Amino acid sequence: MKATGIVRRIDELGRVVIPKEIRRTLRIREGDPLEIFTDREGQVILKKYSPIGELNEFAQEYCDSLHESTNHTALISDRDYIIAISGGSKREYLEKRISPELEKLTEGRSTYTTNADNNPMKIIYEDPNLDKYSAQVIAPIIMQGDPIGSVILISKEPNSIMGELEVKLTETAAGFLSKQMEN
Structure with missing residues (x-):
């Protein structure tokens, strides 16, 4: 996994903002569905979902x-x-x-x-x-x-x-x- 050096906090509703640079690079647009995975080390992985x-x-x-x-x-x-x-x-x-x-x-x-x-x-x-x-x-x-x-x-x-x-x-x-x- 590639480190970005960007840190974000979770707000009171449990949301995290994905930085604009990452959204642009990965072509994630408003309304795009994301899959959420976890691994054994406790990492949360977001993956762009393709229906x-x-x-x-x-x-x-x-x-x-x-x-x-x-x-x-x-x-x-x-x-x-x-x-x-x-x-x-x-x-x-x-x-x-x-x-x-x-x-x-x-x-x-x-x-x-x-x-x-x-x-x-x-x-x-x-x-x-x-x-x-x-x-x-x-x-x-x-x-x-x-x-x-x-x-x-x-x-x-x-x-x-x-x-x-x-x-x-x-x-x-x-x-x-x-x-x-x-x-």
Whole structure:
């Protein structure tokens, strides 16, 4: 564990303020859920909670199905990282931090589509494939009004087009994953 040199006191209601520098570094925003753990040495550990991360295995199976149905690379992200991929390089994408552009799109709660004539969106923070994407569909996963991740279809094939079918499949996947989280 890394020491920060920052000390905070617990107030009369049992609250502790997480310093702004740490929140910024760990991308913890107001309203973000945190898991609380304790260890045998009496340390209290706070971990950013990813609701969609609870469905990790299920998300991977859904990615596999999307890839088999569309023959495009399918990815699922939470609000910070890519948590599942099928049809592409796991080493390139899996557990990589999502780009600020993707984060903003997800927070905007709208589906994004691009084909060869549009500018593609960066998927991961340092995306070496940006100039290779020929088509993308990105649908946010919304649970109880809050964005919790996204479902992404990408293609690097030169003449690939994301049409109405791919948009509907991606939006359906996002809606289905949202319903699974609510149960």
